[in-house]
Amino acid sequence: MDFRINDEQRQMRETAREFFEDREVLERARERIDGEAVVDDLWADLSEMDYPALTIPLEYNGLGDDVLYLSLLLEEAGRVALPAPLPETLAFGAFVLDELGTDDQKEEFLPAIADGDRRLSFALYESGQESLPRDIQLAAAPTDDGYRLDGTKTLVPFGEQVDTIVVAARTGSGTGMEGISLFLVDAERVDSEPQDTLDRTRPATKLHFDDLIVDEDALLGTEGGGGSVLQKAMDRYTVATCAMTVGAASRAVEMSSEYGSQREQFDKPIGQFQAVKHRIADMWMATQAARSLTYYAAWALENDEPDAARAVSEAKLFCSEQLTQVFADDIHNHGGMGFTSEHDGHIYFKQAKAWETFLGTPTEHLDRIADSHEL
The missing domain is CATH 1.10.540.10 (Acyl-CoA dehydrogenase/oxidase, N-terminal domain)
Known part of the structure; x- marks a missing residue:
């Protein structure tokens, strides 16, 4: 390839x-x-x-x-x-x-x-702490006219800025992948409230489904058969957030390099000091590695490769751990100015931290990688 x-x-x-x-x-x-x-x-x-x-x-x-x-x-x-x-x-x-x-x-x-x-978004989390998709519990009970949705969803990205929301609900009993159904819901029909999160560039919303009736036409696929496609969609979204994080890290490396060339101490640019230039080199290497992992995960998903799920978890885990450090190092490299809100590095750092546990914690992705090796 x-x-x-x-x-x-x-x-x-x-x-x-x-x-x-x-x-x-x-x-x-x-x-x-x-x-x-x-x-x-x-x-x-x-x-x-x-x-x-x-x-x-x-x-x-x-x-x-x-x-x-x-x-x-x-x-x-x-x-x-x-x-x-x-x-x-x-x-x-x-x-x-x-x-x-x-x-x-x-x-x-x-x-x-x-x-x-x-514009579309998705509503998966309920408490914000559960493991997805297996712990989805919002109830979707069949009615004569369609389905009754009852429960609450949290951390819905852009929930008040989109037209339609893909809602994951349970039409069967228990937990796990079986019994999960996906519904297309008009965002204007759902009571909503904004949530205060770390990343304020991408607003999150809490949605209240109080016995909301949706038509049969709102159901995507078969009743109770949405779990496997939901997991694939989560993987695609995870790769998308990895790609955005890689782009942000690339910009962070550029900002540190530019500042290292311009800011002087002891009559020479600080980028000439080993502690600074080696840190920037490490930032660049981490970004390149994250880019490679993300590109491969995207390719593997598109081509239904056997290791696609593992590739997604590898990309997500690396981006969560290593690129968050890239943003922290960029703030460090800028010294006192780096700790002011005017520095763009804060935007990237907060976004990366918000995505670190979204649709899977680092521990969950480690478990997924280990399971793929039958450990």
Whole structure:
């Protein structure tokens, strides 16, 4: 296999970087931290570039690209801490629709996503502490008209900024993968409240399903048969967050290198001091390794490789542990200035910490890797 970026992919990355810088997206992330509404305008800009169409199949007005191509785009998005639900919509929502949706569901949703007219997110967590997807417990009871959803979901990414939410519920008893069903729910029909989290560039929402009735048409796939596709969607989203973290780490290395060349102590740039330049070298090596693991995981998922699940966990574990240290080192390299809120490194660090345990803790991913080796 050849993981070198081809000319088309390289041109896409360059165009995406120019686009994100031209639109001052990192500044939009800061505005989002201050509580301003930025998603609508950003999504309109993304739609002008056809980015929401990236992984939508050609027959539904999309571009038909794969997970690796999406990862390349999200790597550039990570450099500017994109405060918009692009990974939620494409890596998770569109994938689930394509895998489980009926022809009518696909016709309704996929072209709208490609055209930038519909944004998606997902509601999985209930307490925020459980192991997913096996511990999902929100009840979905069959009724004459469809299903009654009753319970609470937490940590829903962009829950108040999207149009449709993929809700995971249990239509069978017990725990585990069996009995999990996925539903398409109109976000406006659900009572919501914002949650205060570490990463304020990507708002989280608590949703209250108080005996909410949804039509039979809201069900994705068969009743109780959504568990395996849900796990695959979680893996795709995990790779998407890894790609964004790699992009952020790449920018952190650049910032440290630039500062090391400009800031002087004892009549020479601090980057010439061994303690600083070796730290930056270690940051660069960690970023390169994380990029390789992420690219392979994306390729393995797209090609249904036997080791795809393990590859995802390897990428997530490495990004969680090593790239979080990259952001901490970048703050360290900037000295006193690094500890001020004006330094962009804080945005990257908080985002990485928020993703560290999202859809799987480091321990859970270690267990998954060990299980793949039958340990």
